[in-house]
Each structure stands twice: as C-alpha cells, then as structure tokens.
Amino acid sequence: MTVMEQRGAYRPTPPPAWQPRTDPAPLLPDAEPYRVLGTEAAGQADPDLLRTLYARLVSGRRYNAQATALTKQGRLAVYPSSTGQEACEVAAALALEERDWLFPSYRDTLAVVARGVDPVEALTLLRGDWHTGYDPYEHRVAPLSTPLATQLPHAVGLAHAARLKGDDVVALAMVGDGGTSEGDFHEALNFAAVWQAPVVFLVQNNGFAISVPLAKQTAAPSLAHKAVGYGMPGRLVDGNDAAAVHEVLSDAVRHARAGGGPTLVEAVTYRVEAHTNADDATRYRGDAEVETWRRHDPIDLLQRELTERGLLDEDGVRAAREDAETMAADLRARMNQDPRLDPMDLFAHVYAEPTPQLREQRDLLRAELAAEAESGAAEGGHR
Amino acid sequence: MTTVAAKPATMAQALTRALRDAMAADPGVHVLGEDVGALGGVFRVTDGLAAEFGEDRCTDTPLAEAGILGTAVGMAMYGLRPVVEMQFDAFAYPAFEQVVSHVTKMRNRTRGKMPLPLTIRVPYGGGIGGVEHHSDSSEAYYMATPGLHVVTPATVADAYGLLRASIASDDPVVFLEPKRLYWSKDAWNPQEPAPVEPIGRAVVRRPGRSATLITYGPSLVVCMEAAEAARAEGWDLEVVDLRSLVPFDDETVCASVRRTGRAVVVHESGSFGGPGGEIAARVTERCFHHLEAPVLRVAGFDIPYPPPMLERHHLPGVDRILDAVGRLQWEAES
Numbered sequence: 016m017t018v019m020e021q022r023g024a025y026r027p028t029p030p031p032a033w034q035p036r037t038d039p040a041p042l043l044p045d046a047e048p049y050r051v052l053g054t055e056a057a058g059q060a061d062p063d064l065l066r067t068l069y070a071r072l073v074s075g076r077r078y079n080a081q082a083t084a085l086t087k088q089g090r091l092a093v094y095p096s097s098t099g100q101e102a103c104e105v106a107a108a109l110a111l112e113e114r115d116w117l118f119p120s121y122r123d124t125l126a127v128v129a130r131g132v133d134p135v136e137a138l139t140l141l142r143g144d145w146h147t148g149y150d151p152y153e154h155r156v157a158p159l160s161t162p163l164a165t166q167l168p169h170a171v172g173l174a175h176a177a178r179l180k181g182d183d184v185v186a187l188a189m190v191g192d193g194g195t196s197e198g199d200f201h202e203a204l205n206f207a208a209v210w211q212a213p214v215v216f217l218v219q220n221n222g223f224a225i226s227v228p229l230a231k232q233t234a235a236p237s238l239a240h241k242a243v244g245y246g247m248p249g250r251l252v253d254g255n256d257a258a259a260v261h262e263v264l265s266d267a268v269r270h271a272r273a274g275g276g277p278t279l280v281e282a283v284t285y286r287v288e289a290h291t292n293a294d295d296a297t298r299y300r301g302d303a304e305v306e307t308w309r310r311h312d313p314i315d316l317l318q319r320e321l322t323e324r325g326l327l328d329e330d331g332v333r334a335a336r337e338d339a340e341t342m343a344a345d346l347r348a349r350m351n352q353d354p355r356l357d358p359m360d361l362f363a364h365v366y367a368e369p370t371p372q373l374r375e376q377r378d379l380l381r382a383e384l385a386a387e388a389e390s391g392a393a394e395g396g397h398r
Numbered sequence: 399m400t401t402v403a404a405k406p407a408t409m410a411q412a413l414t415r416a417l418r419d420a421m422a423a424d425p426g427v428h429v430l431g432e433d434v435g436a437l438g439g440v441f442r443v444t445d446g447l448a449a450e451f452g453e454d455r456c457t458d459t460p461l462a463e464a465g466i467l468g469t470a471v472g473m474a475m476y477g478l479r480p481v482v483e484m485q486f487d488a489f490a491y492p493a494f495e496q497v498v499s500h501v502t503k504m505r506n507r508t509r510g511k512m513p514l515p516l517t518i519r520v521p522y523g524g525g526i527g528g529v530e531h532h533s534d535s536s537e538a539y540y541m542a543t544p545g546l547h548v549v550t551p552a553t554v555a556d557a558y559g560l561l562r563a564s565i566a567s568d569d570p571v572v573f574l575e576p577k578r579l580y581w582s583k584d585a586w587n588p589q590e591p592a593p594v595e596p597i598g599r600a601v602v603r604r605p606g607r608s609a610t611l612i613t614y615g616p617s618l619v620v621c622m623e624a625a626e627a628a629r630a631e632g633w634d635l636e637v638v639d640l641r642s643l644v645p646f647d648d649e650t651v652c653a654s655v656r657r658t659g660r661a662v663v664v665h666e667s668g669s670f671g672g673p674g675g676e677i678a679a680r681v682t683e684r685c686f687h688h689l690e691a692p693v694l695r696v697a698g699f700d701i702p703y704p705p706p707m708l709e710r711h712h713l714p715g716v717d718r719i720l721d722a723v724g725r726l727q728w729e730a731e732s
C-alpha cells in the first residue's frame with residue numbers, strides 16, 4: 016500500500032499545467048497606489064466592514080502604545096511598533112477566512128491578535144518568556160518570524176500542501192520592504208508562481224529597513240513590480256487606507272482560493288515610530304517626513320469617511336476608544352504579572368524524546384536548582 | 399610627541415577605531431552591511447565611517463546576507479579588502495552557503511591563484527537579553543569549515559589588534575564579536591594601540607598552578623571571576639584566553655596544561671559537537687602523561703538558545719565552572 020492509499024482523505028489535485036504568459040500587462044501594478052477612502056469607490060464599501068475596521072484600528076493603535084509603554088517598564092524585552100501601519104495589519108487578518116493561514120513577520124503582532132490569538136500570548140516572544148506563546152494550529156498562525164523572509168517559503172509549502180490535499184486554504188505571508196531583498200523572498204515567489212500555490216504575499220512598505228530607506232533597497236519602480244518577473248500579478252495599494260487594503264487583499268485571497276495562483280501586494284505605508292524602542296530614528300530621518308505621514312493617518316482617514324457618511328458619531332468614536340482602553344487595561348494588568356517559568360522547560364521540547372546527553376544536562380540543572388533552593392538563594396543568587 | 403594617557407574605552411570603540419585606521423591605511427578596505435552607514439550599525443561599531451570615507455567605502459547594502467557576502471567575494475577577487483558586517487549571529491546563516499561553498503574554498507580551488515582577503519564580522523553570543531535568533535554562538539560551524547580563520551577578542555586591546563590583523567590577513571577571517579562585551583571597558587590608549595600580533599596566539603590572562611581554564615570571547619570574564627572565587631577553596635587557577643580558534647595555539651594551551659595537570663574548557667555554545675570537544679581531544683592527545691584528570695567541558699546546554707528569561711540557566715556561570723573544578727580532584731574508578 017502506498018502512503019497515498021493509506022490516507023483516505025488524501026485527494027491530490029495536481030496544479031494546472033504551466034502556461035507561459037505572453038502578455039505581462041495584466042500582471043503589472045498600477046502606477047499609483049489603489050485608494051478607496053475619499054473616492055467614489057468608498058460608496059460601495061460595506062458600512063459594517065468599515066465600522067469593524069475602524070474599531071480594530073483604534074484598538075490596534077492602543078495596543079501599540081501599551082506595548083511600547085511596557086518596554087519602558089521592562090516588561091517587554093523589545094517591541095517593534097506598527098503605529099501608522101495598523102490598517103495593513105488589521106485588514107490583512109480580516110481578509111482571511113478561519114481556515115486560512117497567516118505567516119507573520121516579527122512586527123505583525125497586531126495581525127496575529129486580529130486572528131484571535133490572546134494578546135498576552137502574542138507577546139511572549141517579545142517579553143522573553145518563550146519563543147512562541149500560542150499554538151499555531153489553534154488560530155492557524157505560524158510563529159512570528161524573526162529572521163526576515165524565511166517564513167515565506169513555508170507559506171508557499173503549506174498552501175501547496177493544502178491544495179494537494181484538496182483543501183481550499185489560502186496562506187497570507189507578510190514581509191517588510193527590506194525583507195524583499197532576501198533570497199528567500201525571491202525563491203518563495205518563484206515557487207508560488209510555478210506551483211500556482213494559493214498564497215498572497217503582503218509587503219508592508221513602511222519606507223525603512225531599520226535605517227535603510229527604500230531607495231537603497233531596490234531600484235524597481237515599486238515592490239509590486241517584482242511580481243511580474245515571476246509570472247504573478249503585482250498590486251499596489253495605499254497601506255493607510257484600511258478599506259483599500261481589505262479590498263485588494265480579499266480579491267487576492269479569492270483569486271488564490273479559486274485556483275488563480277499567488278498575488279504580490281505592496282501596501283505603501285510608513286513606520287511612524289522608531290524601528291524598535293531600542294532604535295534612534297533621528298540618525299537617519301527628519302521630522303518633516305514623519306509629520307507628512309502623520310497627516311495621512313489610517314485612523315483619521317477612516318474616521319473622516321465614516322463621519323462624513325453618517326456612519327459614525329461622537330458616541331461611536333467614544334465607544335471605540337473605551338473598548339480599546341479596556342483591552343489595554345487588561346493587557347497591562349496581565350503583563351504586569353510575573354510569568355511563571357520552569358527552567359526545566361529548557362529541555363522539554365528539543366526532541367520528541369530527549370537524547371541521553373540532554374537527560375544528563377537536565378539532571379545537572381535539576382541538581383543546581385535544588386542546591387539553589389536549599390541555600391535559599393534569592394533571585395540573582397545564582398552566579 | 400605628546401603621549402596620551404590610557405583612558406577607559408569600550409570594546410565597540412576599539413573596533414570602530416580599528417576599522418577607521420585600517421580604512422585610512424589602505425584604500426582597498428571597504429565596509430559593507432546592513433545599517434552600517436548613517437546609523438553606524440546597530441551596535442554603532444561602524445559609526446562615522448560613512449561620513450569620513452564616503453558611502454562607497456562604507457556601504458549600506460540591501461538586506462540580504464548571501465548577497466552581502468557574495469558580492470564581497472567578488473570585490474575581494476578584484477583586489478579589494480572587504481569587511482562585511484553580519485548584523486547578528488543567527489542572521490548570518492543565509493550567507494553560510496557563500497562561506498562554505500566559496501569563501502573557504504576559493505584559494506584551494508584556484509591552486510592559490512585567487513586568495514580572498516575578506517573579514518566577516520559577526521556579533522555573537524548571549525547574555526544581553528535578546529529575543530530568539532539574537533544570541534547564537536555559531537563558532538563551531540565556522541571552525542568545522544577548513545579555509546577560514548576564526549578569531550574572537552575578549553579585551554578592548556585585542557578587539558583592536560585582532561581586527562587590524564584580520565583585515566590585514568590574506569585569508570578570509572570570521573571575526574566573532576562577543577556582543578555582551580561591546581560595552582565592557584578597559585584602559586586603552588588609542589595613540590599607542592597594542593601591537594598587531596599575527597592571528598593564532600593564545601595568551602595566559604592569569605597565571606596559576608592547580609588547573610587551567612581554557613576559554614575565549616564572552617566566557618573569559620566569567621572564568622576570571624571563577625578563578626578569583628576558587629582561591630577561597632584553595633585552587634590557584636590559570637586562565638588561558640584562546641583569542642583564535644583557527645588556527646589553534648596548541649603550544650600555549652599545552653604548556654599551561656602541562657604545568658597545571660588539569661584543564662576545563664569553558665564556552666557558551668553547546669558541548670556536543672562544540673569547540674570544547676576539539677580542544678579537549680587536542681589537549682588529551684598532547685598532554686596525556688601530564689594529566690591528573692580528564693579534560694572537562696563547561697558549556698551551554700545542547701538546546702536552541704533559550705528565551706532571555708531563562709538564559710542564565712543556560713550560560714556557563716561561575717558556580718558551574720567551580721563545580722567542574724571540584725571534579726578535577728579525579729580519583730580513578732576502582
């Protein structure tokens with residue numbers, strides 16, 4: 016019996032035969048980022064969706080502020096804020112169905128939370144108590160990836176596997192503008208296009224990779240242009256326009272689910288805060304640029320649209336803020352509790368079965384901890 | 399000439415000074431990497447170099463480690479002396495193919511016609527509270543690849559001297575910077591930096607009679623502390639700082655072990671397949687008749703680098719070293 020026969024549920028659907036593309040024109044991104052808010056297209060947007068996006072943006076902004084405050088109190092080792100980029104984070108997560116998968120980068124905590132992961136569990140990596148605090152299968156969220164672009168091929172492989180099994184699952188993989196220079200980015204795009212894998216790549220182009228501006232990262236007219244050479248469509252969208260991001264990503268997800276293959280979406284946005292709390296942004300950029308972008312704030316854009324169309328009043332704004340405050344208070348309270356860590360966990364998940372060598376080391380640590388406890392050594396007593 | 403008194407300087411400052419002096423001395427020396435320009439590197443080691451030498455000599459590259467090292471190989475082929483910065487230990491892995499397939503083999507493949515004088519600076523090791531992928535000790539991978547020099551300073555003076563020597567070397571050097579020592583200070587006179595010694599000399603940091611601690615990089619400080627603490631228990635420990643893992647200074651190490659008759663190797667990276675195994679084997683092969691006890695290893699556990707809240711249990715500390723020293727009172731099993 017072959018492996019395939021053993022697994023009754025295994026329904027291979029071979030990818031369609033590769034069709035050489037003779038006309039790249041339909042793959043090319045528009046010259047200008049796609050916008051919805053403030054344009055006629057906004058009239059077609061679902062009011063409920065807009066209101067949901069708004070509430071999530073307000074909450075996301077508050078989350079960023081709270082997490083940044085927690086770094087100042089030493090509760091988080093580091094926090095890469097996505098302030099200014101909340102529209103990408105939230106709209107990306109909301110464009111997915113429950114059965115879909117998210118492959119986040121280290122800055123994408125908000126997208127992870129928007130998928131339903133507990134806010135505290137989403138922060139364990141950055142707090143330093145464990146590398147990934149959540150069960151990836153529970154909400155279909157891969158671990159936050161610290162090495163840049165390395166999670167992109169995983170997204171392609173997972174989506175490909177789902178397709179081979181006959182499941183209509185889509186993978187959304189997020190990466191920064193800097194990450195698009197890594198070899199893994201290019202290999203992932205190529206595999207996805209050749210296999211026609213149901214993947215959507217979302218590049219959040221926030222202008223900088225730590226200190227390096229986009230102009231030193233690429234000579235392409237846009238990052239969305241990179242798609243064309245691999246044979247997939249590239250789409251350019253205003254990353255501060257939550258309605259536009261949601262629409263473009265939803266289209267790409269639908270397209271992938273229907274067997275149309277991958278899409279590369281570039282969302283043009285801006286990193287308003289420094290790279291992380293440990294970074295000094297004044298070394299590489301001036302205030303004027305930041306101010307320009309603050310005037311193109313994703314929350315303001317959406318709030319203006321909703322208010323003008325009578326979909327949001329002052330009570331609605333207040334309610335969104337109050338909900339965000341409640342979330343922040345809860346996050347603060349729970350993050351201010353010291354996590355309970357068992358040092359023996361160091362050996363818990365290195366292998367399914369620890370090697371004899373690891374068992375020896377485990378015994379050594381156990382003895383050390385016992386001696387420490389006996390000598391009543393307080394915290395820091397260990398040298 | 400007025401002499402400038404030695405003032406406290408950090409290891410990061412000494413490294414910056416070494417790069418600057420090397421660039422001033424040789425127009426072929428080029429620095430490249432992620433954020434090395436305006437930002438001066440995330441550890442500020444390249445601070446001011448772009449301003450002084452221009453962006454062609456100190457270049458912010460696209461974010462791609464394989465590309466950084468691969469292009470550096472080409473630059474070295476054309477006669478330049480590139481110094482590349484890998485931002486953190488674990489982010490150098492995309493460049494590992496270039497290390498293994500080309501950097502280490504080019505001289506050999508071309509029968510000596512195409513040497514590669516390039517330096518790969520890699521901040522490495524833990525103890526700084528970094529989240530995952532920011533604390534790896536990757537020296538064993540580099541040591542296991544013939545064709546590379548692997549060096550790591552533990553003092554401010556050595557940071558300067560070894561980096562100058564690495565850049566001057568006609569062979570590729572992996573220059574491992576212990577990041578938790580970046581801000582450690584020593585009295586150091588930039589006007590009269592220690593002479594640039596050739597790569598490959600270990601040094602006795604503390605003489606002693608009862609046993610030798612063999613160590614390098616970030617663990618040197620811990621070993622010195624352990625040696626102090628051991629005095630109370632009647633141990634007079636000698637501490638050898640290897641400084642260079644490849645080439646390995648058998649002479650200094652074995653001379654010490656022959657004097658003391660006992661040895662412990664201390665490092666952060668895991669013990670299984672780690673540097674300590676090689677060192678213990680060499681010492682045993684050369685000093686067998688002088689040894690009163692097996693050569694012991696005190697190393698990090700054989701686990702992926704743990705989250706910061708647990709790293710103190712993983713890193714070899716003074717107590718773990720002292721325990722090993724106690725076990726050197728070896729009695730043959732009956």
Ligand SMILES: Cc1ncc(C[n+]2csc(CCOP(=O)(O)OP(=O)(O)O)c2C)c(N)n1
Pocket residue numbers: 122161162163190191192193194195221223224225286290432461463485489492
């Ligand atoms: C492979 C790899 N190299 C280097 C780093 C160090 N690093 C962390 S974030 C960063 C910049 C990332 O910029 P970008 O991809 O634009 O994402 P953003 O931070 O703007 O969200 C760098 C260089 C890393 N995490 N992984």
